[in-house]
Amino acid sequence: MDLRAELEKILHDVGPENIWRPVYDNENVLLADGIADMRDGRPQDMSKVDFRGKTVLDLGCNFGFYSFLAKRLGARKVVGIDKDGQVIKGCKLLKAIHGVRDVYFRAEDFTASNIPGTFDIAMLINFLGKVMVTEGIQKSLDAAERLCLSTMIISARPYYRISKHLGGDTENIIKRYPSVYIKNGRFYLMEFVRDFFRDRWDMSIISPDYDCQSVKRTLLFVRK
Ligand SMILES: C[S@@+](CC[C@H](N)C(=O)[O-])C[C@H]1O[C@@H](n2cnc3c(N)ncnc32)[C@H](O)[C@@H]1O
Known part of the structure; x- marks a missing residue:
């Protein structure tokens, strides 16, 4: 089977619900759409970060959209990690x-395994979603910080409604996160992430100031 046919089979087997960004072949033919909202991690926002000559880690890379983007933006070496072997x-x-x-991929759970080395830039794009928040995001944030030397790019929604988005289990959210981030039936994810890193990292928002609260913001963290 040729490479393109092999790829098409994988895209088919994985299913559209697990393909987050558009996938193209070498002739720019679209092979899969991708279900993510492209306002989250917009390439023009990502390009505000200086990738030139940097080593980059793409955590939860899916089909490598951001790994390849980082390379096109000048990264010296990129490693994409996803726990899904397919x-x-x-x-x-x-x-x-x-x-x-100079773009490499590894099938691993990055929160469990010991990924060797450190990287100038770590990306956690469209990773902190409803399921992750419900299960607890601290291990993922710890892993990103441990592996990153100077710059993290993380996307996150300002808040989730606990009843509508987080399974309605307020007790679970109270158990996992400090009460200061739980107000009016909402969990304030972006504030939590900012404060999680506050002592060691400065945060700025590099995406537009959307009216819509359901769009993830692209957050840039620079080590102090
Ligand atoms: C919502 S998708 C986002 C993919 C990509 N960052 C993007 O924005 O297009 C999350 C990806 O993270 C992967 N993933 C989830 N937990 C993971 C973990 N602990 N270690 C590695 N990959 C993980 C999933 O398999 C999935 O491909």
């Missing part, structure tokens, strides 16, 4: 199809 196979095929160098 999507990592797809990433490796995309790398070969597009003839990209």
Whole structure:
């Protein structure tokens, strides 16, 4: 089977619900749409970060959209990590199809495994969603910080309604997060993430100031 056909089979097997960003072949033919809201982690916002010559870690990379973007923006070396072995196979095929160098992919749970080394930039895009928040995000934030030397790019919604988005289990949210972030039936994710890193990192928002609260903001953290 040729590389493109192998990739198409993986995209089919994984299913559209697990493909987050558009996937193209080397002739710019769209192979899969991707279900993510492209206002989250917009390439024009990402390009405000200086990737030139940097080493970059893409945590929860899915089909490598941001790994390849980081490379195009000048990164020296990129590592994409996803716990789904099928999507990592797809990433490796995309790398070969597009003839990209210095981008590597690993199938691992980045919160559990010991990923060697540190990277100038770590990205956690569209990762802190409803399920993650419900299960607790501290391990993911700890891992990103541990692996990152100077810059983190993290996307997060300003808040979630506990009843509508987080399964209505307020006790669970109270158990997992300090009460100061739980107000009026909402969990204030963006404030929690900012304060989680506050002592060691400065945060700024590099996405537009959307009216809509359900769009994730792209947050830039720079080590103090
Ligand atoms: C919502 S998708 C976002 C993908 C990508 N960052 C984007 O914005 O297009 C989250 C991805 O993270 C992966 N993932 C979830 N938990 C993970 C973990 N602990 N370690 C590695 N990958 C993980 C999932 O398999 C999925 O592909």
